[in-house]
Amino acid sequence: MKDIALLEAKCADCGRLFGHPSLGDFAYGEVVLCTADGKHYATVDAFNEFAVQVHALVRSGGTSSIWPALAALADPVAGQQFTTSLHCPDCGSNNLEYWGGQKVGVACVPEASFTAVAGLSPSLLAQHMALAISQAREA
Numbered sequence: 679m680k681d682i683a684l685l686e687a688k689c690a691d692c693g694r695l696f697g698h699p700s701l702g703d704f705a706y707g708e709v710v711l712c713t714a715d716g717k718h719y720a721t722v723d724a725f726n727e728f729a730v731q732v733h734a735l736v737r738s739g740g741t742s743s744i745w746p747a748l749a750a751l752a753d754p755v756a757g758q759q760f761t762t763s764l765h766c767p768d769c770g771s772n773n774l775e776y777w778g779g780q781k782v783g784v785a786c787v788p789e790a791s792f793t794a795v796a797g798l799s800p801s802l803l804a805q806h807m808a809l810a811i812s813q814a815r816e817a
């Protein structure tokens with residue numbers, strides 16, 4: 679768990695104002711993931727053991743960013759898959775008018791867990807990752 683500043687965002691679809699946890703521009707190697715329904719957040723660190731393993735697989739697949747892969751592989755919360763984009767907690771839209779606005783508070787954000795995939799062999803993990811990423815693209 680980590681205390682992270684909440685910054686104001688506004689949904690372009692329903693007009694809802696909400697606070698989203700933001701690590702700011704200077705957080706290197708760490709991002710905040712958001713569930714597809716906009717109700718849950720988790721941080722993920724590119725240097726933990728699992729992320730390093732994913733990074734090696736992603737690189738061999740020719741993609742540069744590991745964040746979509748890590749979001750797709752993170753254990754879902756309340757049945758919701760994590761994504762790398764912010765979603766409105768009211769309507770689930772990721773069409774935002776603005777984000778990263780004024781500070782509106784602080785939230786305690788847990789770290790994403792990868793228990794469902796952490797025990798897989800590298801080849802199974804690669805398969806699982808390819809599938810998870812393609813499903814995330816369709817959603």
Ligand SMILES: [Zn+2]
Binds near residue numbers: 692766
């Ligand atoms: Zn909305």
